[in-house]
Amino acid sequence: MAMMNALHKDLVKDPDDTELRCIVLSAEGKIWSAGHNLKELQANDSAYRNEVFQKITDIILDIQKLPVPVISKVNGMAAAAGCQLVASCDIIVASDKSTFSTPGASVGVFCNTPGVAIGRVMSRPKSAYMLMTGLPITSQEAYVAGLVTKVVAEKDLDHTIDEITRAIKSKSRAVISLGKQFYYEQLNLPLKDAYKCGQSKMMENLELDDCKEGLTSFIEKRHPVWKHKA
Amino acid sequence: MAMMNALHKDLVKDPDDTELRCIVLSAEGKIWSAGHNLKELQANDSAYRNEVFQKITDIILDIQKLPVPVISKVNGMAAAAGCQLVASCDIIVASDKSTFSTPGASVGVFCNTPGVAIGRVMSRPKSAYMLMTGLPITSQEAYVAGLVTKVVAEKDLDHTIDEITRAIKSKSRAVISLGKQFYYEQLNLPLKDAYKCGQSKMMENLELDDCKEGLTSFIEKRHPVWKHKA
Amino acid sequence: MAMMNALHKDLVKDPDDTELRCIVLSAEGKIWSAGHNLKELQANDSAYRNEVFQKITDIILDIQKLPVPVISKVNGMAAAAGCQLVASCDIIVASDKSTFSTPGASVGVFCNTPGVAIGRVMSRPKSAYMLMTGLPITSQEAYVAGLVTKVVAEKDLDHTIDEITRAIKSKSRAVISLGKQFYYEQLNLPLKDAYKCGQSKMMENLELDDCKEGLTSFIEKRHPVWKHKA
Structure with a gap:
């Protein structure tokens, strides 16, 4: 619980700091843990157990709400x-x-709540396999199934993360923030509503100072100078 | 219709038998049939036709409701x-x-009802292709598209099925049953509701005798002895 | 805007013409454009901008409504x-x-509305990567992610498109049209409702003249002679 609290606190520390442009989560060592502890789950009462599952849910919902992209870097076992x-x-x-x-x-303990996460990024026959058999899948399988954006050799991992964070940092924080928020919103809407909502969001985006700067700099063939503020 | 009735009867024969731990469906020979017969569809009246489509729907909805995992083993043509x-x-x-x-x-006869199934496990451009062209896809394409959990050489098929069923049988039936039921339930919920529901399900899971045994045996570093009952 | 208007007009020109059996969209040259123009977006007022986004939405929603399959052929950059x-x-x-x-x-300008499209065919970690980094993905990545039905060598592109259009043209337009309409309808329904609706659609399909001809020709082991009309 201490670890989850520390992670949560760090994640939401200062979401409006314009110096914060993206977050990379990684494990210390080879095992990726979210902080759940089977001994704690066994020993403690149901109020405590509920708190454990509430905390990880809060972390996950806050990752989506954060105004900057959150990247996970996996080099080992994520269970x-x-x-x-x-x-x-x-x-x-x-x-x-x-x-x-x-x-x-x-x-x-069936991975009920992990299934909420993996069942939304992978096809049903693959996530059901993981949940019902408990057997691990490789990075390559996870890539094919949609769980992973990119698989690279261990030696290229930092370079790939750099490439991604550089691409994000070269853009306006205000634009990325507006886009990320809408991206998650529209995924839950029927197609027609998603487009209707998307059109309003485009109008809102075009009114941002950084959008005006982006379009002007493009036409003037120069690098944009972002304010990063909405 | 006789074949579908036999399959349905076998599937739901005794779902509460704790000896039943998973079900493997396979074809006799190289062609996987669900029992539809074009001659029957052509010759018979609309009440009969409706019965045919109702029956396959019942089978499919019951597969999801079954308390044990259902695995399909494909070695040939599934059309x-x-x-x-x-x-x-x-x-x-x-x-x-x-x-x-x-x-x-x-x-x-457009594969309207098969499209309900494949449209939910594959991406739209792939399932639309199958439905609109009628052209077959290979196992490897089906794997990439998410329709298939694993593709293996014909000689390794039985071994792979064994590995999966062994993994399932080593676990508590009560735990798998609770997990499978929740897995399908949460897929239809918005993320926030799915997590809320998942937390309750975790509390329910932790109260199972087999969960208490699982956690205790883990801490005592011994194999669990499951009761398999809720 | 002129280009989008021309495309839209061509797409919906005569949807009931039974000679029209499928539509292939492709780019002239190596860059696939939908007709958006950053200079226009920068220079013009918000009514005009709104019109631009409304037009592309109309085109996309009409692609789904068209009674014939619409195929995109990509040989270059689609941005x-x-x-x-x-x-x-x-x-x-x-x-x-x-x-x-x-x-x-x-x-x-965050690709808010393109995200509606790609977020519905690709897994979240892949589409979020494209939107937040702006980095391109290859055909092979797009294939694995579900955005693309098939990837082929440039020299085989026309042949592959021919194979697909021939498969579509060998079928009844009335049957394909009914099937395409239901396919998109059912994707938005919960599983049980989708099957209920699918059964009615099957009954409707079986009443089509071309369905009766299809089943009869199959049993008589001859090629069907389609009317292509509902």
Whole structure:
């Protein structure tokens, strides 16, 4: 719980700081943990247990609400709530030696909440396999299934993350923030409503100072100078 | 119709038998059929036709309701309602020589109901292609598109199925059953509701005797002894 | 705007013409454009801008409503609204040298509406990557992610398109039309409702003259002679 609290606090520390342009989550060592502890789950009462699951939900919902992209960097094993956390980031990059699994049922706790995350990025026959068998899948399988954005050799992992963060940092924070917020909003809408809403969002985007600067600099064939503020 | 009735009866025979831990569906021979018969569809009246389509729907909805995982093993051709049935199982394993198609439009019957199944596991451009052209796709294409969990050489098919069923059988039936039921429930919910519901489901899971045994055996570093009962 | 108007007019010119059996969209040259023009967006007032986004939405919604399959053929670069238009066709075929991107944020305009299209065919971690970084993906990546139906060598592109259009043209237009309409309808329904609706659609399909001809010709082992009319 201490670890989840620390992670949550760091994630939402200062979302309006314009110096903050993207967040990269990674594990210390080879095992990606979200902070769940089976001993704690076994020993403690139901109020405590509920708090554990509420905390990881809060973290995940806040990742979507953050005004900057959140990237997970996986180089090892992402299991159970660790896999859920990885799958809940905007962008996921994994080394080719990494594995992903939801093995909770092996100790009697079905990965119900991790299934909410992986069931939304992978096809049903693949996520059901992970949940019901508990068997791990490789990075390459995770890539094909849609869980992972990119798989690279371990030695190229940092370089790939750099490339992604550089691309994000070269853009206006205000524009990315507006876009990220709408992206998640529209995914839950029927197609026609999503487009209607998207058109309003485009009008809103075109009124941003950084959009005016972007279009002007494009036409004037120079680099834009962003304010990063809405 | 006789074949569909037999299949349905076998599937739901005794769902509460704790000896039943998973179900593997496979074809006799190389062609996977769900029992639809074009001659019957042509010859018979609309009440009969309606019964045919109601029956396959009942089978498919019952596959999701079953308390144990249902695996389809494909080694040959899965076409039309056969492809629909395959795609409606929890886990799908295919040999590398298998093909998948929804060619109904070639004989004037668009694969409307098979499209419900494949449109939910594959991306739109791929399932629309299958439905509108009737052309078959390979196992490898089906794997990339998300229709198939795993593709293996024909000689490894039984071994792979064994590995999956062993993994399922090593777990508590009560835990898998609770998890499978929630997995399908949450897929239809918005993210926030899915997590809210998932937290309750976790609390319910932690109260199962087999969960208490699972956590205790994990901490005591011994194999769990499951009761398999809720 | 002139280009979008011309495209829209051509698309919906005569949807009931039974000679029209499918539509192939492709770019002149190597860049796929939907007709958006950054200079126009910068220079013009908000009524005009709104018209631009309304027009592309109308085109896309009409592609789904058309009674015949719409195929996009990509041989080069599909970016921003061009990528949106490509992703909104029923079937997408790309040469192996093609790329796909949604780089709008680089000039201050987040690809909000293209995100509606690509977010519905690709997994979230892949479409979020495209939208937030603006970086291009290859045909092969687009294929794995579900954006593209088939990737082929440039020299095989026309042949592949021919194979697809021949398969469509060998079928009854009335059957394909009924099937396409239901396919998009059911994707928005919960599973149970989709099947209920699918059964009614099957009954409707079986009453079509071309369905009766299809089943009869199948049983008589001869080629069907379609009327193509509902």
